[in-house]
Amino acid sequence: MNKKQSLPWDHPRFRSWIAVARACQLMQQSLTRSLADLDIKPPHLDILVNLYRFEGISQQELARKLLVGRSNMSMLLPQMEKRQLIERRGDERDKRVLRLYLTGEGRKVTEAAMAIQTDLIERTLADEPIEQCMATATSMERIIATLLKDLRDDD
Amino acid sequence: MNKKQSLPWDHPRFRSWIAVARACQLMQQSLTRSLADLDIKPPHLDILVNLYRFEGISQQELARKLLVGRSNMSMLLPQMEKRQLIERRGDERDKRVLRLYLTGEGRKVTEAAMAIQTDLIERTLADEPIEQCMATATSMERIIATLLKDLRDDD
DNA sequence: ACAATAAAGTACAACGATGAACAAAAAGCA
DNA sequence: TGCTTTTTGTTCATCGTTGTACTTTATTGT
Numbered sequence: 001m002n003k004k005q006s007l008p009w010d011h012p013r014f015r016s017w018i019a020v021a022r023a024c025q026l027m028q029q030s031l032t033r034s035l036a037d038l039d040i041k042p043p044h045l046d047i048l049v050n051l052y053r054f055e056g057i058s059q060q061e062l063a064r065k066l067l068v069g070r071s072n073m074s075m076l077l078p079q080m081e082k083r084q085l086i087e088r089r090g091d092e093r094d095k096r097v098l099r100l101y102l103t104g105e106g107r108k109v110t111e112a113a114m115a116i117q118t119d120l121i122e123r124t125l126a127d128e129p130i131e132q133c134m135a136t137a138t139s140m141e142r143i144i145a146t147l148l149k150d151l152r153d154d155d
Numbered sequence: 156m157n158k159k160q161s162l163p164w165d166h167p168r169f170r171s172w173i174a175v176a177r178a179c180q181l182m183q184q185s186l187t188r189s190l191a192d193l194d195i196k197p198p199h200l201d202i203l204v205n206l207y208r209f210e211g212i213s214q215q216e217l218a219r220k221l222l223v224g225r226s227n228m229s230m231l232l233p234q235m236e237k238r239q240l241i242e243r244r245g246d247e248r249d250k251r252v253l254r255l256y257l258t259g260e261g262r263k264v265t266e267a268a269m270a271i272q273t274d275l276i277e278r279t280l281a282d283e284p285i286e287q288c289m290a291t292a293t294s295m296e297r298i299i300a301t302l303l304k305d306l307r308d309d310d
Numbered sequence: 311a312c313a314a315t316a317a318a319g320t321a322c323a324a325c326g327a328t329g330a331a332c333a334a335a336a337a338g339c340a
Numbered sequence: 341t342g343c344t345t346t347t348t349g350t351t352c353a354t355c356g357t358t359g360t361a362c363t364t365t366a367t368t369g370t
Contacts (some may be wrong), residue, residue: 008273012253013280016288017296024179026302062259096335096348118163125168133171251365253320
């Protein structure tokens with residue numbers, strides 16, 4: 001078979017995904033820069049946002065939502081607690097789990113950071129039609145479901 | 156102003172981008188697993204693919220394409236050279252630059268790895284219509300251009 | 311031609327993420 | 341009840357990435 005004909009770049013799905021990956025990489029770098037003013041990084045923002053939405057979540061649940069290991073949370077959370085952004089309180093029913101809460105300061109930082117992120121996204125995607133964005137969202141959520149399903153199947 | 160009304164998740168572009176980012180994260184993890192058989196990781200694949208397409212590229216140019224620092228290349232490339240995947244030869248015109256080439260073994264590994272990646276992507280995006288993929292590709296390439304332009308402007 | 315500036319690559323220290331081994335607590339089960 | 345298994349969180353060693361300082365080579369300007 002001819003090599004040229006089978007080059008991955010000729011496959012629409014492949015090309016499309018490579019573009020998605022590069023865009024993500026760039027957006028992440030840009031977000032990192034934008035968040036520097038608040039002295040936090042994207043992983044911190046991920047945590048803050050989840051505490052903002054799901055107050056009292058456990059470290060385990062948080063790690064699962066963020067698709068990272070538990071040890072990652074064990075490294076990041078104490079340092080965020082020292083910075084007074086979050087608070088960890090033991091669950092009385094189950095003494096193993098630590099439940100996580102935003103402090104007042106943490107809530108302020110979260111809102112500021114979300115504003116920065118929202119602004120960055122709105123600015124960068126300004127030229128994309130809303131319908132296209134919504135179609136992409138639907139598409140991506142389906143892909144996420146597929147990948148999560150594959151993950152569970154591998155256990 | 157009402158907090159509920161201004162939550163970022165209500166913005167279509169924001170929701171859409173969060174989905175993109177999560178999908179990327181999952182795809183990356185899945186790719187890492189799939190490449191384990193070949194004993195390489197996504198960064199190595201990125202390098203190999205670029206050498207496959209652009210033989211004789213310099214470390215600097217490669218770093219630029221991959222959106223990483225030069226020092227990153229200085230760490231990864233010697234180790235790939237020891238594994239006989241690539242070769243580094245000094246440019247005769249300019250003694251500062253090292254030009255990069257795939258070895259026969261490197262070419263074989265690259266083709267095997269690209270097959271794995273293509274298969275993963277085709278499988279995961281199987282349910283997405285081709286037109287949607289192409290629209291997403293166009294969209295993402297526009298976004299990449301925007302972000303790259305912002306990067307240069309910040310210098 | 312020569313000093314100053316820029317560019318390519320390297321070395322290194324600091325930071326983040328990961329997975330495995332571990333301790334404490336809860337749940338399941340005989 | 342008492343023993344085993346599971347779950348939650350931590351610790352630690354390892355690895356990858358980053359930014360900075362540094363060396364060597366080209367280029368620029370006078």
